[in-house]
Amino acid sequence: MAFTLMFGAFIGLFGETALNMALTNIMADFSINSATAQWLTTGYLLTLGILVPVSSLLIRWFTTKQLLVASLAFSIAGSLLAGLAPSFAVLFIGRVVQAIGTGILLPLMMNVILLIFPIHKRGAVMGVMGLVITTAPAIGPALSGLIVDTLGWSYIFWVSLLFYLGLIVFGLKQIDNVSQITKPTIDVISIVLSTVGFGGVIYSLSTMAEKSLTSAYVYLPLVVGFVSLLLFAVRQFKMKQPMINLRVFKYPMFTLGIVLLFIGMFLILSTAILLPLYMRTSLLVSAAVAGLVLLPGSALNALLSPVIGMLSDRFGVKTILPIGFLLTASSSVLFIIIISAETPIWQVVIAFLIFFVGIAMIIMPAQTNGLNELPRELYADGSAVTNTLQQIAGATGTALAITFMIHGENLFLEASPSASSVDVIAEGTKYAFYFIAGFAITGFIASLFVKRVRV
Template sequence: MEALINTKYTKLMAFALMLGAFVGLFGETALNMALTDVMSEYEITASTAQWLTTGYLLTMAVLIPVSAFLIKWFSTRQLVTASLSISGIGAVLAALSPNFELLLLGRIVQALGTGIILPLMLSVLMVIFPVHKRGMVMGLMGLVITAAPAIGPTASGVIITTVGWTYIFWISAALYILLLIYSLIVVENVSSVTKPKMDYLSVVYSSIGFGGLVYGLSMYADNAFTSMTVWLPLLIGIIALILFARRQTVLETPLINLAIFKFPMFTIGTLLMFISLFIILSTAILMPLYLKGALFYTAAAAGLILLPGNTLNFIMSPVVGALYNKIGPKFFIVTGFGLITAANIGFLIVLGDSTPVWQVIVLFMIMFIGLPMTTMPSQTNAMNQLPHQLYADGSAAMNTLTQVGGALGTAIAITLFTIGQSAADKSAEFGIAAGTHFAFYFITGIALIGLIASLFVYDSTIKKN
């Protein structure tokens, strides 16, 4: 029987953590709708501007592996306070930035705070709620993970059109301050502070590994693959990740205990989460560019076009959570990836420089019916198979790879967008449509991989003979 930690404000504490993570994950994509404005204001290209999203995700991916140690070094209240404070400082810095470099720095600081609270949220929820209640709780958490980055372009579109893109950060900063005050009242200490020794070489390896992969793929947007700025970071990244994995197997206290990947449903669940966030974040950066640049909609109109899909995401997440314990994970995950794959094939068929907007709306809605059916069940089924002592490691590994999936999705999407756009020799709007269409070939392929992997899912709470 798992140890369950009783808290005075269990639901209020869960709400504080989820809302903190929501605001942080909202920040992942909130600036996507403003990229064309930022590109114009700072006179930069799309491949440079995308670092405002990729850099955010990459910072989280680098920090999250350390979170398993932070959770064992500092109390829950200390980590929540630090997370919200750091994120608030980053938001203010970004709002006041006079140039692209300081804007990027503000984004990175903001991401540091999100990188703390995201794995902390998962670890805490797993110990304050019993197994029979996790379906609904994970459904709400799935709503946070998928809805926050998905709704970013929609909400920011209205903000940009009415008051300007810097208010994306001022609003975030205000929310962080209110959340900090609220959290100081309701958040209790539930983690065991054991202060294990941290292996700093592992941190270096993981940082170089993930950073090299994302940086190399990002450079491919403006350079040939044979260019040293592309293949060298990729090679260094791969070598660093191999060294990281080998080192974890010999350390007495590894940065992340790779024994978690001996649990098959955890491994498959993490892969499916990686793919889901890859699709969410790649779509979130492409659609605003397409709607504004190819179909000539304003930021507010483009945001409203994406609203029906986001609304369905809000509706579906708690529904899936409520039905999870009755139906189990496989039905939801297979059906979800079937819908996601169908939507992406649809985008390949219809996307162009004169596509009727209703087709974009319908396909986006189909995709966001499918996504909440994959994320929450995949994550819950994965974590349920782990023993209690591996929750922190599982949370860190899953969240790291999920954010890496988002960073790679953003980087690859813009790289393919740029390649497809440069191959078009007609009007600017045709080039943007062609670039978006080209990127969806790869996204559709990733969705197909997810569909195939989903067929191997089984309920991890039922022991296999």
């Protein structure tokens, strides 16, 4: 049962970053720039972030099997639409529909796993789930690079479709209904406020890539988004049956765990969009080669995630988390030093390896330690908050990475108007890594305040 849910989540999360390696091809096919193309990733993540809070309600309205069927139906419809897309608009809509399927599945997976496994096995199981949550978006560019070069970018969706159909045939019979159906009241106002809030903030961050901070296209959505999120939070505390019980933030280690998890997902998704663009357009390597460059780091992360889960059970997270952030910060600084239009591929491989060793030591330890502090009745709410902010972190990371990159390119062009395009892109990527390093250092400082939660 856990395998079926994790495999479905793996395919959906693979879709988060799978198109990153194909963005240059899509930009050429549909005559769009990188700021527009990044919406294929940002829109996917934003849809997840908006839908996951609603999914915490759906878990209490529908059975486990009903939700899995709905999730797979949306995922299949989205894959079909995107695979056949004749225009960028249709491709974007297909991505959003696909994201709805993943948005239903993620909270379902976490809630079911918390219910069916005893506490003393939870660290190891969450470590395996860490393999899904971190490896799927990390391995996306590596696998899709091979697909893009051999078959074409649309086949990314056909491959996903085959796996979804396989899950319907072989996976559904493994699922039992374990969630408790209470059918709480659905508050439409809360849904609207959370949608406008997250949507406004991410739209504003994405628009910064092409507009100035003083533009109404940037500051108006930002203000509306923050006000909506504030009203959403106030409303949740006043409701008897909130859409998401924000009282989970009264538990300090859960709150700190969420902050560290947010930074970790920001680091993963910002790097996952920057490096493929840099390698394809500055180092001028093929999609397959660029994918293979990222593969060792992704593979090492996959191997380490379960091990880190067991080490967390034995030694606690207080030691593991700071080391993880120290490694990601070191890797980001290394990228700043090495990135240029002539960087040897082996240097990118080594920096990426160090980066993902650090990531393996961040995501699941931070999440498990935080969730362990919550009482059983808040598991669903904790899962909803965790999954929501993970996707919002990814959308924020993707949007800001492209914004910083374009800003860095513009600054370099002002200083060197005659510079070649490969040098411009390399300098823009290097500029973005200054901010990524800053986030990693912030995470390291915050991780020093973690205390182990003993259940």
